[in-house]
Amino acid sequence: MKINFHGYKLNILEEILHINKLSKHFSGFKAVDQLSLSIKKGSVFGLLGPNGSGKSTTLGMLLGVIKPSGGDFKWFPRNPHSNPNLKIGAILDGPSFYDFLSGRQNLAICALIKKVPERKIDEVLQQVNLKERQHEKFKNYSLGMKQRLAIANALLADPEVLILDEPTNGLDPEGIADIRSLIIAISQSGKTILLASHLLDEVQKVCTDYGVLKKGRIIHSGPIGETQKHYNTLMLNCNELSILQSICEESDFCQNISFSPNGLLSVQVDDKLSVHDFHTYLIGRGITLTHLQEVSYQLEEEFIRLLKEQ
Amino acid sequence: MNTKILQLEWLKIKHKRSFQILLLIYLISLVTVLFSGQWLLAALDRLSIDFEGYRPSMLPIYEFPDIWHNISYVAYYLAFIPAIMLIISMGMEYENDTLKQHIIDGLKPTEFLMSKLWLIICFATIHLSVVFLVGMTMGLNQSYDRSISAIFKYFEFLPVLFFQVVGMLLFVCTLTLFIKKTGLSILIFILYFIIIEPIISGVLFVLAGDNLAIIRQMLPARAISEVISFPFGRYVFREVLDYIPISRLISLFFWIFTFCTLSYIKLSRSDIK
Incomplete structure (x- = not known):
C-alpha cells in the first residue's frame, strides 16, 4: 500500500493479521496466554517454540477450529471477509485426507469447498510434482507425497495467506529439501506465509520475521537479519x-x-x-x-x- | 448451496467400499423383509397353524388399508442399517481429521451439519420410497378393495415412518459428534436401543409404576420407536392403535428438535479436534 506523506509516496506494509490478547485455556491450563501479534502482507513469519509451547493451538484458533477463551484476532483488517478461511490455505497437524480416495479425488472435494474450478487441481498437482501419482490412493502415498498433497490443497484457491504447521515433520532429508524449496518458491510469489516450526534452520532460511512462543506467551518477535x-x-x-x-x-x-x-x-x-x-x-x-x-x-x-x- | 453440500457428501461416499456394501445389504434387506411376510404366512400354513380359526395366509396383512400400518411398523426397524452407515460417514470425518481440514478450507460448521442432515433426509426418502413401492405393489396385488379411499386410508403412517427414520438417524448423528469414534458409536447406539434404555425404563417402572409413564414414554429410543403401535394384534382380535397419538408425535418431534440443537451447539461452540 502507498500513502502520500507531505508529497512523498511511502510504502506502508499492510497488516494482514492482527492478534489481540488471544488466550486459550484447557481446564485451567493456559495453552495460549494473552498473545498479541501483527503480521504484515508479504512477510514470511516463523512461529518458533518448543513442543507444547502453544504453536498449533494458536494456529488452530486463527483457523477457526479451536475456540479462543479470550482475546480476539482479525484477518485482513483492511478488507474483512465473511469467511476469511476461503482466502487462507493451511495445513494444521499434518495432512488430513480420506485415505480411501485418490489424491485427485481428495482435491476435488477440497475444490468444491473452496469454490474453485477443477482445472485448478491440475495446476497445483503440477506445482507440487504429484501429477503422475494423482490417481493413486492417498493411503499408498509416502509421507512426503502426503505433505505435498496437503500443500497442493493449501494452494488450490490461490490464497493470500499460507499457514504451514510443521510442514517438514517426519520427512527424510530429501523430502525436507523438496518442501523447503517449495516454500521458498511460494514465498517468492509474494504470498504471506505463517510457518510454525521447531526447525530453526528452516525458519532462518525461509522467514523474514519470527516470533518465539514459550508456555503460550510470545517472548520475542522481530525481523530475521539478512546476515x-x-x-x-x-x-x-x-x-x-x-x-x-x-x-x-x-x-x-x-x-x-x-x-x-x-x-x-x-x-x-x-x-x-x-x-x-x-x-x-x-x-x-x-x-x-x-x-x-x-x-x-x-x-x-x-x-x-x-x-x-x- | 444444497447442491454443493449434497455433491460433497456424494463425492465422499461413492468410493467408500464399506458404504457401498452396506447400501446394497440395506436395500436387499428392506425389500426382502417387507416381502417376506407372505412367505412366513405360507410357511405357517404348511405347519397347519391357525389364528383364531383362520389360516395364516388368509390374514390381510398386505391388503389396503392395513398394509401401510403393517409395513411401516416393520420397516422402521430396518433403519438401523442406514444409522450404521451414517455413523461410518461421520466417524470417518473425525478419524481422518477431514472435518477439521474442511473447516480450515472454508466449510462452515453449519454447512457440515447441513451436509449430514441432507444425507439423513436422503436415507429417510430412500426408506420411504422403498416402503411405498413395496406397499403399492403388494397392496394392488393382494387387495380386494382397490378403491382410492382404501388405498390412502392409513397412508399417514408413511410420513410418520419418514420422521421416525429421521429421528433415529439424528440420534446417531448427535451420538457420533460426541463420541467421534465409528466402532464405539455403533456399539453405544446398539447397546442403548437394545439394553440400556429398556433397563432405564424397567427401573423407572419398578420404582414408580405408572406414575413416571410419561417420562418413560419420553426416553429417546422409545419416543422414536413407539410412534407407530404394534399392528399385528388386530389379527388375533386384540385392540391396536390404528392411528398416531398426538402425544407420541410430540415426543418424536421434541427429540428431532433436541438432536438438531445439540448437534449444532456441539459443532459451533466446541473445539474441532
Whole structure:
C-alpha cells in the first residue's frame, strides 16, 4: 500500500493479521496466554517454540477450529471477509485426507469447498510434482507425497495467506529439501506465509520475521537479519592464522571475521558456498586447516538465549 | 448451496467400499423383509397353524388399508442399517481429521451439519420410497378393495415412518459428534436401543409404576420407536392403535428438535479436534 506523506509516496506494509490478547485455556491450563501479534502482507513469519509451547493451538484458533477463551484476532483488517478461511490455505497437524480416495479425488472435494474450478487441481498437482501419482490412493502415498498433497490443497484457491504447521515433520532429508524449496518458491510469489516450526534452520532460511512462543506467551518477535539469513558461521584454525585472516578478508563471500576467545577464527561464509567448497578454496590458497567447525545458527543461539532468559 | 453440500457428501461416499456394501445389504434387506411376510404366512400354513380359526395366509396383512400400518411398523426397524452407515460417514470425518481440514478450507460448521442432515433426509426418502413401492405393489396385488379411499386410508403412517427414520438417524448423528469414534458409536447406539434404555425404563417402572409413564414414554429410543403401535394384534382380535397419538408425535418431534440443537451447539461452540 502507498500513502502520500507531505508529497512523498511511502510504502506502508499492510497488516494482514492482527492478534489481540488471544488466550486459550484447557481446564485451567493456559495453552495460549494473552498473545498479541501483527503480521504484515508479504512477510514470511516463523512461529518458533518448543513442543507444547502453544504453536498449533494458536494456529488452530486463527483457523477457526479451536475456540479462543479470550482475546480476539482479525484477518485482513483492511478488507474483512465473511469467511476469511476461503482466502487462507493451511495445513494444521499434518495432512488430513480420506485415505480411501485418490489424491485427485481428495482435491476435488477440497475444490468444491473452496469454490474453485477443477482445472485448478491440475495446476497445483503440477506445482507440487504429484501429477503422475494423482490417481493413486492417498493411503499408498509416502509421507512426503502426503505433505505435498496437503500443500497442493493449501494452494488450490490461490490464497493470500499460507499457514504451514510443521510442514517438514517426519520427512527424510530429501523430502525436507523438496518442501523447503517449495516454500521458498511460494514465498517468492509474494504470498504471506505463517510457518510454525521447531526447525530453526528452516525458519532462518525461509522467514523474514519470527516470533518465539514459550508456555503460550510470545517472548520475542522481530525481523530475521539478512546476515542471519544467508550466512553460515565457521570456526577455523591453522598454523598461519594471520594469512588465513587476510585471505578471508579479501574474499567476497566472507564477513564478520574475528577471533573468538579460544583463539579460533570466526568467519561468516555466504551459504551459497558449501563448507566443502570453502575448504577447497582455502586449500587452493595454500592453507591447511587444523580445525573447521560449523557452529550453530545464530537464530538457534538467539532462540536458546530467549528461552533461558524467560 | 444444497447442491454443493449434497455433491460433497456424494463425492465422499461413492468410493467408500464399506458404504457401498452396506447400501446394497440395506436395500436387499428392506425389500426382502417387507416381502417376506407372505412367505412366513405360507410357511405357517404348511405347519397347519391357525389364528383364531383362520389360516395364516388368509390374514390381510398386505391388503389396503392395513398394509401401510403393517409395513411401516416393520420397516422402521430396518433403519438401523442406514444409522450404521451414517455413523461410518461421520466417524470417518473425525478419524481422518477431514472435518477439521474442511473447516480450515472454508466449510462452515453449519454447512457440515447441513451436509449430514441432507444425507439423513436422503436415507429417510430412500426408506420411504422403498416402503411405498413395496406397499403399492403388494397392496394392488393382494387387495380386494382397490378403491382410492382404501388405498390412502392409513397412508399417514408413511410420513410418520419418514420422521421416525429421521429421528433415529439424528440420534446417531448427535451420538457420533460426541463420541467421534465409528466402532464405539455403533456399539453405544446398539447397546442403548437394545439394553440400556429398556433397563432405564424397567427401573423407572419398578420404582414408580405408572406414575413416571410419561417420562418413560419420553426416553429417546422409545419416543422414536413407539410412534407407530404394534399392528399385528388386530389379527388375533386384540385392540391396536390404528392411528398416531398426538402425544407420541410430540415426543418424536421434541427429540428431532433436541438432536438438531445439540448437534449444532456441539459443532459451533466446541473445539474441532
